Each structure stands twice: as structure tokens, then as C-alpha cells.
Amino acid sequence: MKKILFSISILTSVAYFSQEITLDKIYSGYYRGKGISGISSLKNGENYAVIEPGGIAKYSYKTTKKEGNIVDGKFQSYIFNDEESKILLLKESEPIYRHSFLGKFDVKDLKSGKILPLNNGNFVQEPTFSPDGTKVAFIADNNLFYQDLDSGRITQITTDGKKNSVINGLADWVYEEEFGHAKLYEWTKNSDAIIFVKSNESEVPEMSITIYGKQLYPSEMKFKYPKAGANNSVVSAQLYRLDSAKIMALDLSNFKNYYIPDVYRTAKADEIILITSERLQNASDVLKVNTKTGAITKLFTESDKRWIDTDNVTLEFLDDNSFIWGAERDGNRHLYWYDQNGKLKKQITKGNWEVTNYYGFNPKSKEVFIQTTQEGSINKVVSKVNIETGKTTLLSNASGTNSANFSHNYKYFIETSSSAAKPYTYVLKDGNGKTLKELQNNEEQLKKLQADNMVTKEFFTIPNEAGDQMNAWIMKPKDFDPNKKYPLFMFQYSGPGSQQVSNSWDQGNGLWFNHLVQKGYIVACVDGRGTGYKGTEYKKTTYLNLGKYEIEDQIAAAKWFGTQSYINKDRIGIFGWSFGGYMASLALTKGADVFKAGIAVAPVTNWRYYDSIYTERFMRTPQENPGGYDDNSPTTYANLLKGKYLLIHGTADDNVHFQNAMEFSEALIQNNKQFEFMAYPDKNHGIYGGQTRPQLYQKMTNFLLENL
Structure with missing residues (x-):
């Protein structure tokens, strides 16, 4: 045994000094980069x-x-109160779903040094300082509380919270996953009231997931999960006033009220904003609530003939209570300026590009600070725009992916930037974009990769059958010979509004792709119709037909590559995870004559099994659009499978349920199709933990080496 271990250690050591990117190096952290945390x-x-x-x-x-x-x-993590006299400190946490977690927090008074354990040191969720800094609201056991920071006294606001039944101030599973946050309450600016969303999920169907562990009898994880067309939580908006300690249900009957995705504070005391939506998510009401009376005024309705991105709201109130709003009205996502009564003052940004992030507003200079695609859809740059004159100033690099963290007075910002060829750098700049000092780079990481013969992505475009130019990248071997024919391995995700062809450092699969390139493959990626940052029409073409145009574009891209002199058209493979796994499954069925091999990780194989908010946003319900669901399901085309197919899924996936893999497997079996299947016990959608990822990526590598 000792001799065997000694031999392995020598081999590992030799691998580390070989001039190649190996899986051992990737998963040992050898290439790990440096960052700056919590700016x-x-x-x-x-x-x-x-x-x-x-x-x-x-x-x-x-x-x-x-x-x-x-x-x-x-x-x-940490959160200051508005005056920065107190700080909320996260000491310990336990994850729940994608965004939610249980945490143990201390509140420290930075003047006196006094430390107060929040909720007597017990776990809470989503703690938030009141604007006056005297209290912290939080959620425990699905109920809303607040704690006075002087006396330590805890006041329980709601009492009906119950697991898998009633939730107060906190998102249920599908709200959290698809609206992108777990918190559903807000303090008023004067700290005398809280508006929160109550979710009654008692009629939502329950999902059960078997947990194997090492116990004699497996246990079950049960949670409410509304699938497409099924019952969602019944939500209501509630007003709680601290002076009366009473809760008032707000009357939303005259407004869109099926979903309440967001709650916002305005610049005025006694006001809260609710964003509400109907089930189809093609229109959202922006509602102003008077927290003294409970009266509700509709500021305006945002609508679209297809869908509204209810998971991507931009809303900031300025000192005069006018506000900035993000919308896709003119074919691209831009910013609009409204007065406090909901009357449009003007469109702030315009052009054939998109606002991809909003950082804030400087009242002195009248400028908004934003991230955009002004320098091309594969790049993200930081700019400032004067809301009165429309003058735009570029503050960041003109290429690559750049983001910013601004000082409170907008005199400075820390720019985080990367490109496909260069890992992250952190640079301090002034408010006009002048570089003051580099704070952190990753030259050491880059040198290690270059020493191991890293290759970088080349960007270009590929035509589809609709006449669009699809963004693409390709990675070729270091000793690329244009007269040689190489096997092609295509990667994609393809989900609505997503982007994989980006001039940014690839922290995901980039190193693995380099490993495959060194094994003799060409790796490529194409963003077809449905993906983001090329305008609303390109993104929303797939409405009611998820998968149809996306797979047509991947097939068209594979055929285009097959005509290139350096690609072996008989050795084209495809890989994807989640929506990308769905696409890989369609590729090996609907595109079976084009693709020789495919790897699908955690794929949706039938949209009827996926959650309501996401699926119905793009497809409506199965009752309204049965053909859109069934005509684009890989299960429908199981009889067409020809190539080598590897299906991978975690048994405890709370997002894309293991049921998807089971149904598709059964369809393939009943059609007498041979395929490979790997189940990861008790692993969720990310499939990680311990040696899981190294084993997973070695398995996928071996599959490709044997079958492509």
C-alpha cells in the first residue's frame, strides 16, 4: 500500500511539472486566482x-x-446601517437554496463596542437594519420579527408562519429561483412601518427528493415546487405599523396581483413601491403604497407583447422622489426617468446597445453610472451618462468585461476587469476613468497557464438560416494545422437572455476546454437565437417555442463548422449543463445526423416538469400551449437518437429534478437506444462536494476520448 501511494505521489508531482493543463492541476487549485472580497x-x-x-x-x-x-x-459578510454607526456581521451560515441561507449574526455598535447577538444567537434569514439604525428586522421559522438594538427586545410581527404552508417576508422556492432574491419585505424610510409579502403555499404541489446519505433508511426532503401550469403560492401584500403593532392586508384587487416580485423603499417617508405582475408576466404594475393609510396608486404599467424580465428590475428613487427605471421598449434595454407621480420625463440612454447593470446616480453631476454593451455585444464597459444632456463618457477599458464599485460620492471607483486572454485585475480609478493604481492582478495565475500552453479564444460570427450573425468563439490547439482535420467539441447554454460568447475570463469550464484542446480537440461555442445582449428581438424570438430555434441554430453552426477545411464533420460533439443539457439532448435526437456524441448534465427533458415562473414566462402554461411543450421535448424524439450520449444528473437536484433524467432514460430504453448514464447521489444542480467535480470531469473527458 505504501509503495502504491508513493508511486501515485511521484506521478502527481511529474504531472505538475509537465507543460500541460491537467485535471489534477485544475482541481488542486494550482491555477486559482486572487480577488478582493466584499468591496x-x-x-x-x-x-x-x-x-x-x-x-x-x-x-x-x-x-x-x-x-x-x-x-x-x-x-x-457584513452590512452597515445607514449612518455606519453599527455593523451586522455574518458569523456562520447554512445554505438552503440558490440565494437563501440560515445565518447567525452579531450587531456591533461601532461607537460603544457593544455586541448584540441577533435573535439570541439563533439562526435567522434576511436581516435588515431599519433606516434609523435602531432596529433589525429578520425572518425566523417563516415569521417576521424585529429586534430593538438598545434594549435587545424582540417583537414578533407574524405568528402564522409554517414550513411548506405560510411564509412571511421571504420568497418561496420558485420566487427565489426565478425572481433572483429571497427577501420580500422593506422598511419605510422613517422606520415606522414594514411592508411584506405573505405567501400561502398550502395548495402548491409538494416535491419529494430521496436523500440517501449513510443511513439505514433513506430520508426525504419535501418542499413546495410549482411546475408549469400548477398552483403557485397565493401572495398578498401586508402593511405592519410599529406604533399600532397591527397588520393590514393591502387591497390589490384593482391591479395585477398574481405575482409580487419586488418591494422597494422610495426617497419619501411613508411610501413603499410594489412591483406586481399577472401570471403570464407580459405586464407589470408599479404601485405606490401610502404606509399611513394603505392607499395604493398605480404609477404606470410596463408591458410587452411577449414577456417582461421580472427577474431583472432596475429602480432607483432620487432625492426629489423622481426615479430611474429600466425597460426594453425600443428594442434594447435602456434607462427611463420618471417624475414622482409616474409621468415619463425622458429616455436617458439610447442606441443599438444595452444597459446591463446600473450602479447609481450622482446628484451633483446629474449623471447615472452604468455598465453597457456600447463597445460590442461580447464586451461590457462602464460609462456615465448625464440624465439632462445625454452626454456619455466611457470610464473603463473599451474591450473585455468591466464592472465597477463606486465610492459613495462617485469620486472614485474600483474597476474589476478581465478578457478572454487575461484574468481579473482590480484597478482604482477616479470618477472620470483615470487610472490611479492597480490594486490586484493575476499575473502569477496567467504565467502558470501560459507556461502550460494555454490557448485563448478567437471571436467571430456564424450565420444562421434566419440571416442572423451569431456570436461565436473557437479554441484551437497551439500547434494548429489548417490542413489537418480536427474533432469539434461544441459548448453552449442557450437559455433566454444568457450569454456564453463573452470577452471575459472563463472561470467555469475554460480550463477544462484547454485540457481538451491539448488532447487534440477544437472547442467552440455559439450563442444562437434566444441569447442575450444582441437586442430584444433576437432574445425573444424563441417565445412560446423554447428549444426550437435554439437547436436549429446549434445544428446550423455545427453544419457550418463541418464545411471548414480543418473540422472533421463526422466527429462533432456537444456539451451543456441545465438548459445546455436540454440542448445537448435535442442535438443527439433532432440533430442526430450532425452530432456524433453529446454530454447532457442536469438537463430539462420536458418543460412540463420545470417550474412555473421561468417556464411560463417564455412558454405560457401547458394548458395554453401544449404543442410548444411537447414539440420541443427531447423525450418526443427519443427514437431518433443515433450517436453516443452521456446523461448525468444529481439525485437531489431541487431545481431540475432527477425525474427529467428518469423520464428521458425510460423513453430511450423503450426505443431500444443505448446510452450512458451517471447519477450522483445526494448532489444538487451544481453536482459538487468532496471529489465529485474531479470525478465528474474525468468521466466526461474519458467519454469524449473514447467516443469523439
Whole structure:
């Protein structure tokens, strides 16, 4: 045994010194990059905080020097109150779903040094300071509470919270997954009231997932999961006033009220904004609530003939209570300026490009700070735009993917940038985009990769049958010979509004793709119809027919590659995860004459099995659109499977249920189709933990080496 272990250690050591990118190196952390964690500007605009191993550190923008720790200790995250006199510190956490987690928090008074364990040191969810900094609201056991920070007294606001039945102030599974956040309550600006969403999920069908573990009898995880066309939670908006300690149900009967995706505070006391929607999600009401009386005024309705991105709301109230709103009205996502009564003042940004992120507004200069695709759809740049004149100033690099964290006064920002050829750098700039100092780079990471013969992506476009030019990238071997024919391995995701062809550092599968290139493959990716950042029409073409045009474009791309002199058209494979796994499954059925091999990880194989909010946003319900569901399901085409197909799924996937893999497997079996199947016990949609990822990627590599 000792001799065998010694031999393995020698082989590993040799692998580390070989000039290639290996799976061992990837999963050992050998190529791991460096970052800056938890960047947050302090209120004075002259300092910023970051999370370091020894505590929450304070730095000067002007000198970039550390000025000590705001708090000592080890913390996962932190939140200041508005005055920065107190800080909420996350000490311990347990994940629940994608965004939600249980946490143990301390509140520290930065003046007195007093530390108060929130909720007596017990787990809570979504704690939030009141604007006056005297209280913290939180959720425990599906009920809403607040704690007075002077006396420590805890007040329970709701009492009817119950698992898998009633939730107060917190998203249910599908809201969290598809609207992108777990918190569903907000304080008023004057801290005298809270508006929260109550979700009654008692009629939502329950999902059961077997958990195997090492126990004698497997247990079950049960949670409410509304599938397409099934019952959703019945939601209502509730107003709680601290002075009366009473809850008032708000009357939304005259407005769209099937979903309540968001709750926002305005710049005025006694006001809260609710974003509401009907089930089809093709229109959203923006409602202003008077928190003294409960009266509701509709500011306006945002509508679209297909869908509204209810998971991507941009809304900020300015000092005069006018507000900035993001919408796709003119064919691209842009910003609009409204007065406090919901009357449109003007469109702020215009052009054949999109606003991809909103950072804030500087009242002194009258400028909004945004991330856009102004320099091409595969790039993201940071700009500022004067809301009165429309003048735009580029602040970041003109290429690559750039994001910003601005100081409170907008005099400085920390730019995080990367490209397909260069990992992340962190640079301090002034408010006009002038570089002041590089704070962190990843030259060491890049040198290791270059020493191991890393190749970078080449960007170009490919035509589809509809006449569009699809963004694409390709990775070729270092010793590429244009006269040689190579096997092609295509990667894609293809989901609505997504983007895989991006001029950014690939922290996902990029290193694995390099490993495959060094094994003699060409790797490529194409963003077909349905993907994002090329305009609303390109993104929403797939409405009511998820999968139809997406797979047509992947097939067209594969055929185009097959005509290139350096590609062996008889050795084309495809890979994807989640929506990408769905596409890979369609490729090996509807595209069986084009693709020789495919790997589908955690795929949807029938949209009837996926959640209501996501699926119905793009497809409507199965009752309304049965053909859209069935005509684009891989299960429908199981009889067409020809190539080598590897199906992979985690048995505890709470997102895309293992049921998808089981149904497709049964369809393939009944059609006498041979395929490979790997189930990962008790693993969720991410399929990770321990040695899971190394084993998974070795299995996929072996499959390709044997079958492509």
C-alpha cells in the first residue's frame, strides 16, 4: 500500500511539472486566482471596506493604504446601517437554496463596542437594519420579527408562519429561483412601518427528493415546487405599523396581483413601491403604497407583447422622489426617468446597445453610472451618462468585461476587469476613468497557464438560416494545422437572455476546454437565437417555442463548422449543463445526423416538469400551449437518437429534478437506444462536494476520448 501511494505521489508531482493543463492541476487549485472580497464604499466617499482574514478592513481611496480594521475577526459578510454607526456581521451560515441561507449574526455598535447577538444567537434569514439604525428586522421559522438594538427586545410581527404552508417576508422556492432574491419585505424610510409579502403555499404541489446519505433508511426532503401550469403560492401584500403593532392586508384587487416580485423603499417617508405582475408576466404594475393609510396608486404599467424580465428590475428613487427605471421598449434595454407621480420625463440612454447593470446616480453631476454593451455585444464597459444632456463618457477599458464599485460620492471607483486572454485585475480609478493604481492582478495565475500552453479564444460570427450573425468563439490547439482535420467539441447554454460568447475570463469550464484542446480537440461555442445582449428581438424570438430555434441554430453552426477545411464533420460533439443539457439532448435526437456524441448534465427533458415562473414566462402554461411543450421535448424524439450520449444528473437536484433524467432514460430504453448514464447521489444542480467535480470531469473527458 505504501509503495502504491508513493508511486501515485511521484506521478502527481511529474504531472505538475509537465507543460500541460491537467485535471489534477485544475482541481488542486494550482491555477486559482486572487480577488478582493466584499468591496463597499463608506459613506464619506473617501474610504472603502473589504473582507480580509483578520476582519473587515478600512482602506483609503486617496492613498490606497490600509487604515486598520473596522472590526476584528472572521466574517462571511457584513452590512452597515445607514449612518455606519453599527455593523451586522455574518458569523456562520447554512445554505438552503440558490440565494437563501440560515445565518447567525452579531450587531456591533461601532461607537460603544457593544455586541448584540441577533435573535439570541439563533439562526435567522434576511436581516435588515431599519433606516434609523435602531432596529433589525429578520425572518425566523417563516415569521417576521424585529429586534430593538438598545434594549435587545424582540417583537414578533407574524405568528402564522409554517414550513411548506405560510411564509412571511421571504420568497418561496420558485420566487427565489426565478425572481433572483429571497427577501420580500422593506422598511419605510422613517422606520415606522414594514411592508411584506405573505405567501400561502398550502395548495402548491409538494416535491419529494430521496436523500440517501449513510443511513439505514433513506430520508426525504419535501418542499413546495410549482411546475408549469400548477398552483403557485397565493401572495398578498401586508402593511405592519410599529406604533399600532397591527397588520393590514393591502387591497390589490384593482391591479395585477398574481405575482409580487419586488418591494422597494422610495426617497419619501411613508411610501413603499410594489412591483406586481399577472401570471403570464407580459405586464407589470408599479404601485405606490401610502404606509399611513394603505392607499395604493398605480404609477404606470410596463408591458410587452411577449414577456417582461421580472427577474431583472432596475429602480432607483432620487432625492426629489423622481426615479430611474429600466425597460426594453425600443428594442434594447435602456434607462427611463420618471417624475414622482409616474409621468415619463425622458429616455436617458439610447442606441443599438444595452444597459446591463446600473450602479447609481450622482446628484451633483446629474449623471447615472452604468455598465453597457456600447463597445460590442461580447464586451461590457462602464460609462456615465448625464440624465439632462445625454452626454456619455466611457470610464473603463473599451474591450473585455468591466464592472465597477463606486465610492459613495462617485469620486472614485474600483474597476474589476478581465478578457478572454487575461484574468481579473482590480484597478482604482477616479470618477472620470483615470487610472490611479492597480490594486490586484493575476499575473502569477496567467504565467502558470501560459507556461502550460494555454490557448485563448478567437471571436467571430456564424450565420444562421434566419440571416442572423451569431456570436461565436473557437479554441484551437497551439500547434494548429489548417490542413489537418480536427474533432469539434461544441459548448453552449442557450437559455433566454444568457450569454456564453463573452470577452471575459472563463472561470467555469475554460480550463477544462484547454485540457481538451491539448488532447487534440477544437472547442467552440455559439450563442444562437434566444441569447442575450444582441437586442430584444433576437432574445425573444424563441417565445412560446423554447428549444426550437435554439437547436436549429446549434445544428446550423455545427453544419457550418463541418464545411471548414480543418473540422472533421463526422466527429462533432456537444456539451451543456441545465438548459445546455436540454440542448445537448435535442442535438443527439433532432440533430442526430450532425452530432456524433453529446454530454447532457442536469438537463430539462420536458418543460412540463420545470417550474412555473421561468417556464411560463417564455412558454405560457401547458394548458395554453401544449404543442410548444411537447414539440420541443427531447423525450418526443427519443427514437431518433443515433450517436453516443452521456446523461448525468444529481439525485437531489431541487431545481431540475432527477425525474427529467428518469423520464428521458425510460423513453430511450423503450426505443431500444443505448446510452450512458451517471447519477450522483445526494448532489444538487451544481453536482459538487468532496471529489465529485474531479470525478465528474474525468468521466466526461474519458467519454469524449473514447467516443469523439
